[in-house]
Amino acid sequence: MAQKPSIPKGTRDFSPAEVIKRSYIFDCIKKHFQLFGFQPIETPSFENSETLLGKYGDEGDRLIFKILNSGDFIGKVDDVTYSSKSSSSLAPKISDKALRYDLTVPFARYVVQNQHTIDFPFKRFQIQPVWRADRPQKGRFREFYQCDADVVGSNSLLQEVELVQLYDAVFSELQLEGVAIKLNNRKILAGIAEVIGAKNNLINFTVALDKLDKIGEEGVKKEMLSKGISESAIEKASPLFSFKGSNAEQLDTLQYFLSASEIGTLGVKELRYIIESVEEIGLQTSTLSIDVTLARGLNYYTGAIFEVAAPEEVQMGSIGGGGRYDDLTGIFGLKNISGVGISFGLDRIYLVLEELNLFPKAIDQSLQVLCINFGEKEALESLKLVSRMRKAGVNADVYPSKTKIQKQMKFANSRNVPYVIIIGEEELKNHILILKDMKLGTQQKYTFDQLDEVILKLN
RNA sequence: GUGGUUGUAGCUCAGCUGGUUAGAGCGCUGGUUUGUGGUACCAGAAGUCGCCGGUUCGAACCCGGUCUUCCACCCCA
Numbered sequence: 334m335a336q337k338p339s340i341p342k343g344t345r346d347f348s349p350a351e352v353i354k355r356s357y358i359f360d361c362i363k364k365h366f367q368l369f370g371f372q373p374i375e376t377p378s379f380e381n382s383e384t385l386l387g388k389y390g391d392e393g394d395r396l397i398f399k400i401l402n403s404g405d406f407i408g409k410v411d412d413v414t415y416s417s418k419s420s421s422s423l424a425p426k427i428s429d430k431a432l433r434y435d436l437t438v439p440f441a442r443y444v445v446q447n448q449h450t451i452d453f454p455f456k457r458f459q460i461q462p463v464w465r466a467d468r469p470q471k472g473r474f475r476e477f478y479q480c481d482a483d484v485v486g487s488n489s490l491l492q493e494v495e496l497v498q499l500y501d502a503v504f505s506e507l508q509l510e511g512v513a514i515k516l517n518n519r520k521i522l523a524g525i526a527e528v529i530g531a532k533n534n535l536i537n538f539t540v541a542l543d544k545l546d547k548i549g550e551e552g553v554k555k556e557m558l559s560k561g562i563s564e565s566a567i568e569k570a571s572p573l574f575s576f577k578g579s580n581a582e583q584l585d586t587l588q589y590f591l592s593a594s595e596i597g598t599l600g601v602k603e604l605r606y607i608i609e610s611v612e613e614i615g616l617q618t619s620t621l622s623i624d625v626t627l628a629r630g631l632n633y634y635t636g637a638i639f640e641v642a643a644p645e646e647v648q649m650g651s652i653g654g655g656g657r658y659d660d661l662t663g664i665f666g667l668k669n670i671s672g673v674g675i676s677f678g679l680d681r682i683y684l685v686l687e688e689l690n691l692f693p694k695a696i697d698q699s700l701q702v703l704c705i706n707f708g709e710k711e712a713l714e715s716l717k718l719v720s721r722m723r724k725a726g727v728n729a730d731v732y733p734s735k736t737k738i739q740k741q742m743k744f745a746n747s748r749n750v751p752y753v754i755i756i757g758e759e760e761l762k763n764h765i766l767i768l769k770d771m772k773l774g775t776q777q778k779y780t781f782d783q784l785d786e787v788i789l790k791l792n
Numbered sequence: 793g794u795g796g797u798u799g800u801a802g803c804u805c806a807g808c809u810g811g812u813u814a815g816a817g818c819g820c821u822g823g824u825u826u827g828u829g830g831u832a833c834c835a836g837a838a839g840u841c842g843c844c845g846g847u848u849c850g851a852a853c854c855c856g857g858u859c860u861u862c863c864a865c866c867c868c869a
Binding site for chain 1: 793825826827828829830842859860861862863864866867868869
């Protein structure tokens, strides 16, 4: 026997039960994307390196999977580069393609490339795998799916309002109640930095602030200090560390706090509009709240920032996120196209639904009825009935070989088949079938002519 | 990328300071039941102890490397 085969670190096989549960989530998300007027696109799993590199920061570049060129790719490298043993200068010479790292940048590329055939505003959704050369952890993989919905070509804050509704609709349908949608605005973060006098240290300030719930007030202050933010600035920002109250109260406090900052005031105005609009329309099961410490990847967000936290009873962190980016397509040469989008973290949603036991009970009933095989003649008759049932939309099958009834029943049981049809020699002669309810253990006789009744029962 | 952690039967895990033939539960196969699963009882099969190397008379156990798992950073879904 050869050595056991294996799969690369951070990748997974999915069993039938897992694929079915994952499709349940995919289907729900997809359905709501379409209900909200989004259209599907797909892009290649790999892009030209220059499309991806430099778009996610140095950290991101390191995590991009690079694809080796074909043919004699080493022979074409000049001796100086080859003998330099420097990965950063060698890599571009031997690799000019890379695996998709997220869906947003390829989408931006798509929009720029197809700008003349797209009707703006363009609402697109995309559900495809992405790859990251990260070190795996629970709920973090090197190959995973992203489910994104973005709108480009509209500045309207109505989009933000709709995206909050979309989150609520999806999680409500998944029976995942108590999801916390957190909202912030990057203009508010910029305003805060301006007001406290840390304007040119915005990124370090927000990255540190984002960690508040994780490392606490002291930890955040320490990190800010180490990143060169002055003590007086941190002192001015300290009200933020214990920011409480209703959304309305927080908005008023923020408005006052940021009154000296033009951009901050604009941020508060935007935030207020979104919050008040959502409150007017109402949410089914989720809550929407302001979180001034929310920052996320700041590379391209310019307005609203979303993050969705799983219900408190599960330790899972973020199960979705998104935001507004005023100039995403600018990196590919198309200016003044504003976009806003959200993403669902499929793998984490899966783990949460599993932990809270929220998958539908009958989700693993992929087969509705199985016919026991008593031999050639009987099986042939069963097949006739099965084909009629299949036409009526019933998942039906015949056990392929004549083995012990015991074994066939056991198979039906472990496949979680709710009904079994028994047609033996005696039944065949009299044109009847026995329908056994595997849950109750009861059985009932029907003539072949009564098959429609059986189908009705199975549906 | 940094530091740590994990790997023993299909699955979940025991296995003492290094010492005969590596165990349990669940699952699987067969039987009690040759036309009835899920319960019960009986029997059985199944492991190069992640992989490679080293120390030792002797290694699942000690050492080194490697892969994998999970965790904390980094970053992020």
